[in-house]
Amino acid sequence: MTVSSPKTRQPVEKTAGRRRALALLKSRPSLIGSLITFAAVILIGLVLPSLAPQNPYDMTSYSVMDNLLPPGSQSFDGTTFWLGTDPQGRDMVSAILYGMRISLIVGLLSTAAAMIIGVCVGLTAAVFGGLVETLLMRLVDFILGFPSILVALVLLTVLGRGVDKVILAIIMVQWAHYARIMRSSALTELRKEYVEAARNLGYSKLRIMFRHIMPNSLSAVLVVCTIQVASAITLEATLSFLGVGVPVTHPSLGLLVASGFDYLLSGEYWISFYPGIALVFLVFTPNLVGDRLRRSLDPK
Amino acid sequence: MFLYSLQRLLQSLAVLLAVSVVVFLAVYAIGNPVDLLISPEATQQERADAIIRMGLDRPVWAQYGTFLWGAFHGDMGTSFVHGEPALRLILSRLPATLELVVFALTLASMIGIPIGLWVGLNDTTRWARAVMTGSILGYSLPSFWKGMMLIMLFAVVLHWLPASGRGDTVTLLGIPFSFLTTDGLRHMTMPVINLAIPQTAMLIRLTAAGAAEAGRQDYVRFARAKGVRRKRIVNRHILRNILLPIVTVVGVEFGTLIAFSTITETVYAWPGMGKLLISSVYHLDRPVVVAYVMLITFIFITVNLVVDLTYAALDPRVKLSESMS
Amino acid sequence: MTRQTSKSKPVLEIENLCTVFHAEDGAWPAINGLSLTLQAGEVLGLVGESGSGKSVAGFSVMGLIDHPGEIVSGSVRLKGRDLREMSEEELRRIRGSEMAMIFQDPLTTLNPVLTIGEQMAETIFEHRSDISKATINDRCVELLRKVGITSPAARLEQYPHELSGGMRQRIAIAIALLNNPDLIIADEPTTALDVTIQGQIIAEMQALQAESGTALIWITHDLAVVSELADRVAVMYAGDIVEQGTTDEILDDPRHPYTIGLLASVPGDAIPGEPLHQISGMAPSLAARPAGCSFHPRCERASDLCREKDPAPTSDGNGRMWRCHHPVQASPATDGEAER
Numbered sequence: 001m002t003v004s005s006p007k008t009r010q011p012v013e014k015t016a017g018r019r020r021a022l023a024l025l026k027s028r029p030s031l032i033g034s035l036i037t038f039a040a041v042i043l044i045g046l047v048l049p050s051l052a053p054q055n056p057y058d059m060t061s062y063s064v065m066d067n068l069l070p071p072g073s074q075s076f077d078g079t080t081f082w083l084g085t086d087p088q089g090r091d092m093v094s095a096i097l098y099g100m101r102i103s104l105i106v107g108l109l110s111t112a113a114a115m116i117i118g119v120c121v122g123l124t125a126a127v128f129g130g131l132v133e134t135l136l137m138r139l140v141d142f143i144l145g146f147p148s149i150l151v152a153l154v155l156l157t158v159l160g161r162g163v164d165k166v167i168l169a170i171i172m173v174q175w176a177h178y179a180r181i182m183r184s185s186a187l188t189e190l191r192k193e194y195v196e197a198a199r200n201l202g203y204s205k206l207r208i209m210f211r212h213i214m215p216n217s218l219s220a221v222l223v224v225c226t227i228q229v230a231s232a233i234t235l236e237a238t239l240s241f242l243g244v245g246v247p248v249t250h251p252s253l254g255l256l257v258a259s260g261f262d263y264l265l266s267g268e269y270w271i272s273f274y275p276g277i278a279l280v281f282l283v284f285t286p287n288l289v290g291d292r293l294r295r296s297l298d299p300k
Numbered sequence: 301m302f303l304y305s306l307q308r309l310l311q312s313l314a315v316l317l318a319v320s321v322v323v324f325l326a327v328y329a330i331g332n333p334v335d336l337l338i339s340p341e342a343t344q345q346e347r348a349d350a351i352i353r354m355g356l357d358r359p360v361w362a363q364y365g366t367f368l369w370g371a372f373h374g375d376m377g378t379s380f381v382h383g384e385p386a387l388r389l390i391l392s393r394l395p396a397t398l399e400l401v402v403f404a405l406t407l408a409s410m411i412g413i414p415i416g417l418w419v420g421l422n423d424t425t426r427w428a429r430a431v432m433t434g435s436i437l438g439y440s441l442p443s444f445w446k447g448m449m450l451i452m453l454f455a456v457v458l459h460w461l462p463a464s465g466r467g468d469t470v471t472l473l474g475i476p477f478s479f480l481t482t483d484g485l486r487h488m489t490m491p492v493i494n495l496a497i498p499q500t501a502m503l504i505r506l507t508a509a510g511a512a513e514a515g516r517q518d519y520v521r522f523a524r525a526k527g528v529r530r531k532r533i534v535n536r537h538i539l540r541n542i543l544l545p546i547v548t549v550v551g552v553e554f555g556t557l558i559a560f561s562t563i564t565e566t567v568y569a570w571p572g573m574g575k576l577l578i579s580s581v582y583h584l585d586r587p588v589v590v591a592y593v594m595l596i597t598f599i600f601i602t603v604n605l606v607v608d609l610t611y612a613a614l615d616p617r618v619k620l621s622e623s624m625s
Numbered sequence: 626m627t628r629q630t631s632k633s634k635p636v637l638e639i640e641n642l643c644t645v646f647h648a649e650d651g652a653w654p655a656i657n658g659l660s661l662t663l664q665a666g667e668v669l670g671l672v673g674e675s676g677s678g679k680s681v682a683g684f685s686v687m688g689l690i691d692h693p694g695e696i697v698s699g700s701v702r703l704k705g706r707d708l709r710e711m712s713e714e715e716l717r718r719i720r721g722s723e724m725a726m727i728f729q730d731p732l733t734t735l736n737p738v739l740t741i742g743e744q745m746a747e748t749i750f751e752h753r754s755d756i757s758k759a760t761i762n763d764r765c766v767e768l769l770r771k772v773g774i775t776s777p778a779a780r781l782e783q784y785p786h787e788l789s790g791g792m793r794q795r796i797a798i799a800i801a802l803l804n805n806p807d808l809i810i811a812d813e814p815t816t817a818l819d820v821t822i823q824g825q826i827i828a829e830m831q832a833l834q835a836e837s838g839t840a841l842i843w844i845t846h847d848l849a850v851v852s853e854l855a856d857r858v859a860v861m862y863a864g865d866i867v868e869q870g871t872t873d874e875i876l877d878d879p880r881h882p883y884t885i886g887l888l889a890s891v892p893g894d895a896i897p898g899e900p901l902h903q904i905s906g907m908a909p910s911l912a913a914r915p916a917g918c919s920f921h922p923r924c925e926r927a928s929d930l931c932r933e934k935d936p937a938p939t940s941d942g943n944g945r946m947w948r949c950h951h952p953v954q955a956s957p958a959t960d961g962e963a964e965r
Contacts, residue, residue, distance in 0.1 A: 142315065142318060145604075146559070146597075146600070147555075147556045147559035147560060149559055149560060149562065149563070150593070150596065153577065153578075153581055153589075154323070154326065154589065155326075156581065157581045157584065157586065157589050230440065234440075237442050237444075237445075238442060238443065238444060238563060241444045241445075241563075242562075242563065242566060242578050243578075243582055244578075244581050244582060254442075254444070257442075257444065257445050257448065258444075260448075261448060264451060264452055264456065265451070265455070265456060265463060269456070272445070272448050272449075272452075273452070276442070276445035276449065279442055279445060280437075280440060280442070283440040283441075283442065284440040287436050287439070287440045288433070288436055291433075291436055424692055517733060518734050519733060519734055519735055521689060521728070522726075522728055522734045522735070523736070523747075524689055524717075524720065525689060525720055525721060525726040525728075526720065526721035526725070526747065526748040526751070526800060527717050527718060527720040527721030527722055527751055527752055528717075528721070528747055529717065529751055532747065532751065536739065536743075536747075537736050537739070540736070541736070541737070541738050615738070616737070616738060616784040
């Protein structure tokens with residue numbers, strides 16, 4: 001099998017692809033802008049919590065005496081709470097940074113897992129066809145036929161609460177999106193000549209799937225991926241807000257917003273407002289990247 | 301057309317059946333059915349009796365048969381929390397939810413379609429691009445937070461609108477409605493806006509994409525070459541081509557919106573079935589959750605069926621493929 | 626074919642027309658100083674390779690150039706009135722009534738979701754509000770019959786997809802004729818059709834044109850079509866007309882090397898067994914038009930002069946024009962054959 005024509009061994013022209021990608025980036029300043037912002041948001045969410053002024057999980061690091069202080073106030077020991085404090089007296093800046101980390105981790109992990117599952121399912125359906133394809137795609141249609149929030153709510157009713165369960169629920173909601181896009185993209189690739197050539201050379205289906213078809217379908221999957229990161233983060237935040245998502249021991253942004261709900265009417269807006277802003281950033285930037293990416297890949 | 305309708309009807313029934321299997325397995329096989337169907341306060345003897353009476357000692361497929369038979373007769377068990385038949389409980393909350401959803405969808409269509417049309421027909425201008433980027437923000441705002449910010453703005457800061465509840469209602473045909481009283485309308489405003497914002501953003505994008513696509517077609521250029529006025533080109537040639545897909549999406553979104561109203565209803569303490577669902581999930585009131593899922597699946601399927609059949613009836617191109625197949 | 630030449634009043638006068646397409650790196654000229662005059666009832670074949678700008682020329686006359694395209698200079702006069710001076714509304718009133726256009730692909734020209742009847746009727750009532758529905762209907766039926774469509778009344782109720790490509794192109798022709806225009810621009814209307822239907826449509830078009838007396842610009846890449854149909858031929862290359870004359874003059878006595886190349890590559894004239902003549906190279910893209918004569922890189926006769934200076938038009942004062950520093954001298958057509 002190692003003796004093969006060099007022409008068909010590498011259907012993906014790596015250098016050409018890279019050059020194309022570079023040219024694409026150069027011609028799309030708004031795509032670069034959105035990518036940089038997204039990278040910055042991820043970096044902030046994953047790195048900054050360790051630099052946060054306070055550890056919101058550490059009961060000794062904050063005092064109830066400081067509760068519900070408006071933004072810019074100082075605590076009795078002189079530290080400034082730039083975004084105020086929550087009902088327990090925690091610094092909002094620290095709480096938001098830690099919350100962002102949880103939201104990001106849940107969003108990225110579940111998206112990655114959903115992508116792997118979905119891509120495999122979509123590839124399998126496209127390459128094997130027949131009954132396998134029909135059954136898998138019926139399942140995909142079935143899941144996508146319902147709003148994600150509903151499916152997740154039902155799953156959490158059955159599974160119970162917890163970070164792992166939220167991630168599981170998001171994966172179960174999202175894999176179908178990847179399966180659908182992967183299948184349609186793979187079907188297009190399958191009709192191309194290089195796949196025919198690889199088949200004639202007697203390559204196994206598995207090899208054709210992963211070495212030949214998948215790399216060429218990645219751009220389509222990537223667009224779905226960015227949008228799904230945003231929707232995963234929204235879903236986690238929403239479930240947590242509704243009180244069926246992550247437990248209170250893991251104060252994600254959704255929980256933070258929820259914890260400020262009761263104080264909103266009495267004017268202590270900052271508890272809900274600022275975590276929400278952080279959440280909007282987490283959701284808006286990947287959506288923006290997805291939109292720009294789609295426009296760059298499919299210019300019309 | 302008849303054959304097509306029959307085919308779609310059978311498909312719908314299959315989906316409904318599939319959902320019932322999934323829900324049954326999820327709730328009855330993964331969860332403990334005894335906890336589900338028997339009050340937690342029951343004694344040991346009562347539990348044993350109930351297990352036999354309800355046939356929980358029988359094989360799973362037989363139990364599923366019983367479940368399906370019950371569901372078919374509108375019996376979805378009794379709510380633990382409210383002590384009422386689950387389905388009746390949900391149906392009593394349905395009108396409040398429908399009221400929000402119908403108003404939100406109407407509002408979103410009235411704003412989203414014209415703006416989308418304008419954006420699509422001027423898609424190279426800076427303003428159109430700004431609207432398109434803005435629409436991304438429109439659907440990126442998490443519904444619960446957006447709802448709270450509306451409360452902050454309109455209820456706390458401006459004191460214009462009440463923050464929660466349904467307000468005064470008028471009973472029509474035995475069903476209470478809010479939109480017939482001024483107070484009710486004031487209570488509805490924020491939840492409706494909150495539900496409508498992402499839908500508006502979605503409709504803008506959808507309409508804009510369709511209009512831009514249609515505007516590039518040869519038939520539009522040909523209509524211009526015929527000397528047709530721009531107004532007529534937009535209203536007949538472009539809108540006629542994109543309206544059908546838009547109406548389809550709006551129809552399908554009707555179902556989605558019912559599901560998403562759970563969040564909005566929770567934020568605004570709107571007594572609809574979404575709020576009921578959340579509290580049922582929270583209290584693990586599984587019969588209510590099951591009944592909700594079955595009901596919403598039914599609504600979904602019905603809406604999709606109606607939309608598909610309408611599409612087939614309205615699009616001249618579908619008729620052809622029908623007669624040819 | 627009747628020849629109404631110089632004595633009658635011109636229907637269309639294009640002078641020094643420039644249409645550019647804006648791109649990120651500048652504006653590229655698709656039409657480069659084109660001038661053309663068309664007499665009433667005259668049939669002109671506008672011939673060129675794809676990319677020569679012939680379709681853009683047609684759309685420029687109709688005022689249907691959209692962003693990123695733009696007509697930057699020159700004038701287009703229809704019966705003496707300058708179309709470029711007109712407001713969009715004035716132009717609209719003229720489109721479809723005094724000048725009409727037929728597009729290349731009949732499958733995409735008609736709106737798929739509107740009935741044939743509506744698409745025909747609107748061509749009338751958007752120009753005249755004083756006509757009754759019944760009159761409009763009669764007129765539509767009359768024209769459908771004229772273009773050879775069977776059971777025309779029933780067709781009005783049908784949608785485009787229910788009809789074949791040839792039928793749809795006939796309907797487009799009927800639409801163009803509805804308001805008895807003075808000028809019809811047909812942009813390769815038979816290219817997308819089967820060969821047998823092509824012949825039918827060309828024959829019908831000829832008859833209809835003779836009957837209505839409408840001036841016709843037939844845009845095509847196919848010299849064979851032109852020879853059947855046109856009174857005069859204008860050959861376009863790289864956004865400008867390089868040679869113009871009566872059909873006989875162009876076919877029998879071409880002056881421009883490009884015209885000769887085009888004629889030689891028509892399969893019908895080729896000697897069986899001999900390789901078909903090709904014009905070497907490709908038509909230059911908008912961005913890569915050479916300095917001097919735009920044809921020089923592909924021209925066997927090119928000299929240093931051609932590389933530096935764009936040739937000015939040479940006219941024989943009788944409607945014959947060519948644009949070449951080294952024209953093939955007046956010679957019988959057989960000499961052109963012998964040359965290669």
